[in-house]
Amino acid sequence: MRRFFQAGRAGEERSTRGAQMTDAAGAGRFAPSPTSDLHVGNLRTALVAWLLARHTGRRFLVRVEDLDAARVAAAPDVEARQLADLAAIGLGWDGEIVRQSERLDRYAAAIARLETYECFCTRREIAEAASAPHEDGYRPYPGTCRALTEAERAERRRTRPPALRVNAHGAWMSVHDRWAGTVSGPVDDFVVRRNDGAYAYNLAVVVDDVAQGVDQVVRGDDLLSSSPRQGWLTERLGGRVPEYAHVPLVVNAEGRRLAKRDGAVSLADLAARGRPAGAVLATLGHSLGLCEPGEHVTPETLLDRFDPDALPRGPWVYGG
Numbered sequence: 001m002r003r004f005f006q007a008g009r010a011g012e013e014r015s016t017r018g019a020q021m022t023d024a025a026g027a028g029r030f031a032p033s034p035t036s037d038l039h040v041g042n043l044r045t046a047l048v049a050w051l052l053a054r055h056t057g058r059r060f061l062v063r064v065e066d067l068d069a070a071r072v073a074a075a076p077d078v079e080a081r082q083l084a085d086l087a088a089i090g091l092g093w094d095g096e097i098v099r100q101s102e103r104l105d106r107y108a109a110a111i112a113r114l115e116t117y118e119c120f121c122t123r124r125e126i127a128e129a130a131s132a133p134h135e136d137g138y139r140p141y142p143g144t145c146r147a148l149t150e151a152e153r154a155e156r157r158r159t160r161p162p163a164l165r166v167n168a169h170g171a172w173m174s175v176h177d178r179w180a181g182t183v184s185g186p187v188d189d190f191v192v193r194r195n196d197g198a199y200a201y202n203l204a205v206v207v208d209d210v211a212q213g214v215d216q217v218v219r220g221d222d223l224l225s226s227s228p229r230q231g232w233l234t235e236r237l238g239g240r241v242p243e244y245a246h247v248p249l250v251v252n253a254e255g256r257r258l259a260k261r262d263g264a265v266s267l268a269d270l271a272a273r274g275r276p277a278g279a280v281l282a283t284l285g286h287s288l289g290l291c292e293p294g295e296h297v298t299p300e301t302l303l304d305r306f307d308p309d310a311l312p313r314g315p316w317v318y319g320g
Contacts, residue, residue: 028053041250118162210239
């Protein structure tokens with residue numbers, strides 16, 4: 001029997017599938033950045049992550065990716081609202097919330113295990129020298145600073161603080177995505193620490209997934225092309241490459257990725273228009289083919305009907 005209960009710190013619910021899940025189980029996760037309120041696209045991805053974790057007997061973790069200190073400081077109380085929104089649609093999580101800002105020592109230790117070099121290139125210089133960007137906007141680094149001499153690095157440090165890049169030696173990596181199949185690609189010398197001293201997303205997310213036992217990564221399919229880089233780094237840090245599961249994006253009527261500019265897209269906005277959280281959950285469930293529009297459902301109801309192989313494979317056009 002599935003059950004939902006509260007435990008741990010105030011406001012941090014836990015949900016479990018009873019005897020089918022143990023503390024030794026693998027884990028899925030949802031990892032928002034607390035820089036803006038979650039919109040229905042984010043909540044849909046969170047719902048799929050919860051459903052797939054529970055369907056496969058895994059724990060479901062929530063991690064707050066708050067490394068961008070300036071943007072986080074400019075958006076006070078967003079983390080609390082994001083966690084409240086997850087709870088409002090019934091998505092509980094296991095264990096305590098992990099915050100990246102509290103794990104800086106782990107990222108420093110990981111970098112110490114990697115072969116890295118300083119990079120002084122600006123974004124414009126990389127754009128001019130690199131190949132065409134990936135779908136997620138990422139431009140593979142062409143290795144401009146890899147062969148600089150120590151004297152050349154010292155000269156450049158006088159005018160610009162360096163970022164730190166991992167030396168991937170032209171690696172090629174293949175990972176498995178539950179819906180896209182085998183995803184292969186080159187691994188460029190990506191940034192692991194920015195020139196402002198902040199640890200980069202591609203490093204932090206891998207360090208945390210390895211440490212937390214995350215072996216199932218559900219996220220938007222705009223990040224599919226980053227999976228070979230992250231899988232490669234997972235192996236370098238002694239972890240087991242997770243199964244990836246990239247969810248088609250939610251888009252507006254023009255086919256662009258849904259954003260705050262598209263109007264009432266957050267729970268607070270929709271509540272102000274008379275659509276409570278339960279109605280939003282039903283809308284999300286309907287978009288996944290799991291319920292009828294307006295049907296009274298809970299995440300557990302949707303879980304009983306969930307078939308990962310039947311997940312719609314095209315973008316969901318959200319009309320408000």
